[in-house]
Amino acid sequence: MNTADLHTLTGAYALHALSDDERAAFEQHLADCAACTQESAELTVTAVRLGLAASVVPPAALREQVLRRITGVRQDTPREAASVRVARTGTARRRTLKHWALAASVAAAAALGGTAVWQHRQATDAQDQVHQAERRGERIAAVLAAPDARTRTAKLADGATGTVVVSASQDKAVFIVSGMDRPPQGKVYQLWFDDGGTMRAAGLMDTERSDQAALLSGGVDGASGMGVTVEPSGGSDHPTSAPVALMRFPA
Template sequence: MNTADLHTLTGAYAVDALSDTERAAFERHLSGCAPCTQETAELTATSARLGLAVSVTPRAELRDEVLRRITTVRQETPREAGAATSAPRATARRMLLSRWALAACVAAAAAFGGVAVWQHERAEDALDQARQAAQDADRVAAVLAAPDARSGSAKLGDGATGTVVVSRSQDKAVFVVSGMAPPPQGKTYQLWFDEGGTMRSAGLMEPGRSAQTVLMSGTVAGASGMGITVEPAGGSEQPTSPPVALMPLPA
């Protein structure tokens, strides 16, 4: 792949449509190509806006439907190969299985209560996550679409680029990053608001994702910049490592 080909991959990289080989080659190219770095940052922010513009909030009644179906839909029993056997053989097999039927039913009845509880808890967790994701998507969309939204971009090192979008009317900021190297094992990237040299936690990035859009936690009031540090899994109350990047917030 030559340099001319790499210049054409900004759009595909922004929407995570490159193979691992192409992505690695393009990220090496970004480290020495300022025009592609700027264009990638802009396209990444634009793709995030377009995706959020068509996002759909789950129906309010979805939770009740899921919980109701859990108790009524049975899992289909796997069928054995060669089920089409002769009648005498099938009858003998049914007689053999019937000896265990009562014991199996008793065991199933005892276990069903635990399974139902487990399914209910998993459904509740999934619904909570979906509800939180929908709320975050709405907040991100509100920031990106705000009339007073302002953005600033910068290179973060190792070929990564970051864009921060701020809406003073929403009092929120969104961070869009592409080409981010994974953090060390057992570590995570943590975002911070810089308030005159005092760092205030703004949430965690998802480890292992090179491109992502993050709604920064907390308000932007009083902050003039933002930073990223590498922290233990779960984050820290204050930075424990030198910043990976520092960026001013757009005015």
């Protein structure tokens, strides 16, 4: 693959549409091509904006809840067959069925009352998670869409690609990462503001996603850069390991 071909791969790279060989060749090319580095960063940010504008991250437990509930839902009886059966039953039969239906309903309500409460709580928790994801997405989108948003992209220690977007007007920063390995069991990636060499906690990343956009918690407040470390689950007050990523904010 020649250099001319590599210049055309910025869009595919931003969308993770390259093969492993193409990705390796293009990332090697990025080290010597400032134009492609800048274009790839801008396209990556744009792709994240579009994704945030059109999607909502579902709760992790939603799929399991749906599959579990499917097994307990009866299939509707065809209306035609139901009509034939009703036509063939007499008044006494209908009255008996009504009594049985009423009794069954009362029994079911008593037996399933606890289940209904549990399901209501589960649904409420799921809705809360979706709303939180929506609000987080809106805050990230506000930073990415800010007129004064500035970006910087760099290769990380594990081969991942990181882009930091900073908006002075929003006083916020967003870290966009692609191809990041999952942290070890019981560990989490923690974000930090770099305040002139002093690291200030800025939230935790999603341990289940290698590609993500994370809003740093708190204001930029004059920080010169950001870092990412591996910390015990739940995070730490101060870094306890060497940074896996350390990036200066764009001017």
